[in-house]
Amino acid sequence: MLISGKQKAILALLADGQFHSGTELAETLSISRSAIWKQLNGLADLGLQHSAISGKGYRLVRPLELLDENNILAAVDEKTRALISSFEIHDQIPSTNTYLVERALENTHSGAICFAEQQTAGKGRRGRHWVSPFGSNIYLSILWRFQASPMAISGLSLAIGIAVIRALKVHYGDTFRLKWPNDIYYQDKKLGGILVEVSGESDGPCAAVIGLGLNVYLPETEAAEITQLWTDLTQITGQQQLNRNVLAGTLLDQLLFVISEFEAVGIAAYLDEWRRYDCLKDKPAKLFIGQHSYEGIVQGIDDNGLLLLARPDGSTQAYASGEVSFNSQHTLPEQIKIPSPPERGLG
Template sequence: MLISDNLKHLLQVLADGHFHSGTELARVLAVSRTAVWKHLQSLAELGIDVVGVHGKGYRLQKPLQLLDAGQIEAHLDAWIVPLLRGIDIHAVIASTNAYLMEIANRSQISGRVCLAEYQTAGKGRRGRAWVSPFGHNIYLSIVWHYPGGPAAIAGLSLAVGIAVVRALRKLGIDEVNLKWPNDIYWRGRKLAGILIEVSGESGGPCHAVIGLGLNVYLPGRQAETIEQAWVDLQQIAGDEIILQRNRLVALLLNEMLPIIAGFEPAMLRNHVEEWREYDCMRGREATLFIGQQRFDGVVRGIDDQGLLLMESGEGEIRAFASGEVSFRAS
């Protein structure tokens, strides 16, 4: 899907959330009223809700802040800038993770960041689709090269989760928790997810693409396909948060980049206690899925290596390095 220059211009005009008449929009875009109407229909296809009121014109259901590299960089901490090797912002892309993975396969670059307003093939764990309406959320990926190979980044998703919680707290979002191994929750509902994809030799250098999908605002009709309890920042903090997307990206990079750049397994020990503070599963009944295998039990937290501890009905505690955990109804 391509977005025309006229459609981008229309979004920039409507982004203020105010009403604009069809005549005004036609004049600004130098197109006919019919063309304006067609552009408005295209916005709906991107997941952007437009309100039309006779005699007043058109406005977005919610205000919009488009991503801007200059605004993001203005909010970055000075000591973070040397870790950054460029910010690529795409109006439409298949997947920010896939984009950086393709770049990483051709080079050993570290610190490249990719952001998108809209993903046509955004993905979560186990190949699930990630709902990606245009301009409303954060779709962020970072690539980093690790000479030590995949074994050198065991537990990275736990550390990145802590970075996300820290960033959200600086934005004033409290009661944020972590669900092993890579989900961010707020009051029992999913707010964000982390997806790390690794490519390289098992015993040699590798590159990792760390992807984050964070719900800032999910229009109701876009969220109808989500099968689990979810929440967005707009529900937590109100409409003003929608206009802080660029600042939010900077806060995330301020926290994520140092952890990603300096990560090694021994470093995880420095984060385990903080991760445990945010653990939303400890003491709860859950089911762990590893492929077709299923394990039922009570979550007993994580060990010092970041492995999930689960206690079976017989009282045996086992440690798991991977898998997907689902809450069980109490």
């Protein structure tokens, strides 16, 4: 379902979480009260619940902070802001990553930014889907062009994880961790994920689309089919209303700083910091690569960002890719499942 202009206008009025009468809404939007009722009923399809009380009017069950370009950019440093070539916020989009991958083929400039309130066919690693309720979380993608080859920026996703941790520390303290190769964790529960898609010649240059999905508020009903432990910032902080625009701006600021310097400094500049946040180190884990799995004790990452796994035979192997399961029961694969149709996801 696509959000209509009338629904967007109603959401803007109801975003404060307060009651607004049908008469007030109708007069403000110059439509009938029956049209207001019809549009409100359609909001449930976006995962937005509202209540109606006679004599008081309508209100959203939960206040809503819609993304706003000016409010986001206000949290971005002036020097970092100069790196942005274009800035878009979509109400709904299939995938922020797919959108920028397509724009990269059209020679869109480096520094293109895409946010979305909701994704309808977004993706995580290996084509997986990511739960993306409307107006609740952060769905962000950045297009960046490198002169280096795809191989030369192979550690980029680890550096992106550092940027996310730095942004979270600004607002919520030093409590977040990183799970190799591209997940944000809090107390062994997944808070967010990173997806880097690279295209270009084998010897360079290349274009990278860096996607981030971060749970700010994930309704239980939306997350019912997730098959791994998850959390969101609302649960972590105990705050019912978080400033999503300020967080989005801080994330964008940190991400652009790291991305812009990565080609010059490489993964070596981030190894020590990444290791401080490693949530897998010294834990028993199972690594899945295609149809094969490998068990062992995680020994951290090597100087190239590869996962080190101490095997039962006494050897230690380095792995460039794979999916790691490290929960105590070893029963839940590190993946997301959501209902289909419709499909929802991370960009």
